[in-house]
Each structure stands twice: as structure tokens, then as C-alpha cells.
Amino acid sequence: MKTSNKIIDKFYSVIFIMVFIIIWQIAASKELINTFHFSSPLEIIQDLKLLFQTGEIWPHINATFGVSLIGLVYGTVSGVVIAFLFGNFKVLPKIFDPILVGLYGLPKLALGPLFIIWFGIGIQAKIFMSTIMVFFLVFFNAYAGFRDVDVDLINTLKIMGASKLQIILKVTLPSCVPWIAASLRAGAGSAVMGTIVGEYLGSNKGLGWMVQSAGGVYNITRVLSCIFILLFLMSLIDGMLKLMEKRILSWRQEN
Numbered sequence: 001m002k003t004s005n006k007i008i009d010k011f012y013s014v015i016f017i018m019v020f021i022i023i024w025q026i027a028a029s030k031e032l033i034n035t036f037h038f039s040s041p042l043e044i045i046q047d048l049k050l051l052f053q054t055g056e057i058w059p060h061i062n063a064t065f066g067v068s069l070i071g072l073v074y075g076t077v078s079g080v081v082i083a084f085l086f087g088n089f090k091v092l093p094k095i096f097d098p099i100l101v102g103l104y105g106l107p108k109l110a111l112g113p114l115f116i117i118w119f120g121i122g123i124q125a126k127i128f129m130s131t132i133m134v135f136f137l138v139f140f141n142a143y144a145g146f147r148d149v150d151v152d153l154i155n156t157l158k159i160m161g162a163s164k165l166q167i168i169l170k171v172t173l174p175s176c177v178p179w180i181a182a183s184l185r186a187g188a189g190s191a192v193m194g195t196i197v198g199e200y201l202g203s204n205k206g207l208g209w210m211v212q213s214a215g216g217v218y219n220i221t222r223v224l225s226c227i228f229i230l231l232f233l234m235s236l237i238d239g240m241l242k243l244m245e246k247r248i249l250s251w252r253q254e255n
Contacts, residue, residue: 029114039221049224057229063206065197065233071130072184072191078131079138080180087146104136109197116202126198126206133194134187141183145176165172183246188237192230 021041027033028040035043051057086092112129119125149172157167199208208228214222 033094035185035217039224043221044224047221048228051225060205060210061229061233062208063203064192064199064208067126067198067206068130068188068191068195069110070127071194072134072187074127074131075134075187075191076180076184079135079183080142082135082175083139083142083146083176084172086143087149088168099254100136100139104140108132108194112197112201115198121202121204126203129198130191130194133190137187137190138180138183141179142176145179146172148179149175177248181248185238185241185245188241189234192234194231 024033024038025041028035028038028042086096109130111132112125115125116130119128153171154167157171162170184254195206196208196211200212203209207230211223214220214226218233
């Protein structure tokens with residue numbers, strides 16, 4: 001039943017997209033909309049075909065998602081490590097929790113120019129921006145996981161003579177896995193967003209740079225082509241992370 005419902009939901013999504021594209025193309029063909037501002041599906045398809053046939057797009061895709069992957073890894077690892085320290089050393093949250101909450105509330109996208117000044121327009125600024133975007137998502141989720149650990153179970157294991165390492169490996173970390181897995185899906189999007197912002201502010205390669213360059217000459221077709229490429233790739237990545245999350249959760253239930 002669940003499988004059939006999912007298929008129906010996907011079918012409705014595809015139908016909606018197709019209807020939207022058809023209406024968009026009809027409106028563009030009959031000049032009901034200004035194609036200078038909105039382009040048209042046929043023009044975008046032709047531009048996408050050109051980008052992939054010439055291979056022009058691949059270095060930019062590699063640049064954007066390469067940096068995003070590094071930022072996702074750095075942000076995830078640092079977020080989990082800091083959350084682990086906060087969960088095991090109670091003095092740390094008392095000192096640093098207000099600071100981290102304050103930093104989390106800052107408009108991180110607005111910090112982009114500052115990172116460009118500090119690190120230049122090279123890859124370092126984009127990695128740092130991507131890492132920061134991921135870190136807070138993973139940290140707060142992982143920290144919530146550490147605080148959600150069954151205290152009674154830990155006390156029982158201590159009475160049974162379990163060591164600190166055994167408790168961490170058998171109870172603490174497994175309890176955080178669902179929280180970390182859930183944050184990865186949002187973290188992947190944030191990693192790409194941070195990279196795009198870095199490319200937009202100062203770069204000579206990447207999808208963000210392509211959007212900025214095309215927008216500067218009012219090439220709305222190229223802008224939308226890059227946006228649709230991002231949408232497709234992010235949907236693909238989200239699907240993979242969703243599948244990984246399901247497998248991790250099923251593994252946790254089995255163990």
C-alpha cells in the first residue's frame with residue numbers, strides 16, 4: 001500500500017511539472033510573458049543541450065560539488081566532534097552554548113564577503129563558507145541526540161561494569177545516528193548553498209559564478225539552465241541521502 005501511494009505521489013509530481021512547463025511554453029510562444037525576463041522551456045533545453053554537448057558545464061559542476069562535498073565532510077565531522085564533547089563534558093555547554101547560539105543566529109550568507117577578504121577568492125573561502133553552513137545543522141542535531149540518550153540504560157551498564165568506551169560505542173553513538181543522518185540531508189543543501197554564495201561573491205569557476213556572470217549580461221536562459229541543473233543534482237543527492245538514512249535507521253533498529 002505504501003509503495004503504491006508513493007508511486008501515485010510521484011506521478012502527480014511529474015504531471016504537475018509537465019503541466020507547468022507546457023503552460024510556460026504556450027505563454028512564451030504567444031508572447032503572454034516577456035521571454036527576456038522569463039525565457040522559455042525550449043530555449044532552456046537548447047541551452048542545456050549546448051552546455052553538455054560542448055562539455056562547458058562539467059568543470060563548473062565539478063568545482064561546485066567538489067567544494068560542497070569537502071564542506072559537507074568538514075562540517076559533519078566537526079559538528080559531531082563538538083557535539084560529542086558538549087555531551088560528555090557538561091561544563092562546555094555552560095560556557096559556549098550562548099556563543100554558539102549567537103553565532104547560529106547570525107546571517108551566515110552575509111558573512112561571505114568577510115570570508116572572501118580573509119581567504120581571498122580561492123577555494124579556501126568557499127570551503128569555509130560551506131563548512132560553516134553545515135556545521136551548525138549537524139552540531140545541534142547531534143547534540144540533541146547526545147542529550148536524548150537513555151540515562152537509565154547508561155546507569156544499568158555502569159552497574160554491570162561497562163567501561164566509558166563501551167558505553168560510548170554501544171549506547172551514545174548509536175542513539176545519535178538518526179539525528180546525524182537526518183541532518184545530512186539538510187546539510188547537503190546547505191553545503192551547496194554556501195559554495196554557491198562563495199562562488200557568487202568571488203570566483204572564476206562554478207555554477208554560482210555562471211549564474212552571476214549570466215545575470216550580469218541579462219542572460220536569463222543561462223541563469224535558469226544553471227538553476228535547473230542545481231535542482232536536478234540536488235534532488236538526486238537528496239534521494240541518495242534519503243536511501244542511506246533509511247538503511248542506517250533499519251540497521252539501528254536491528255541492532
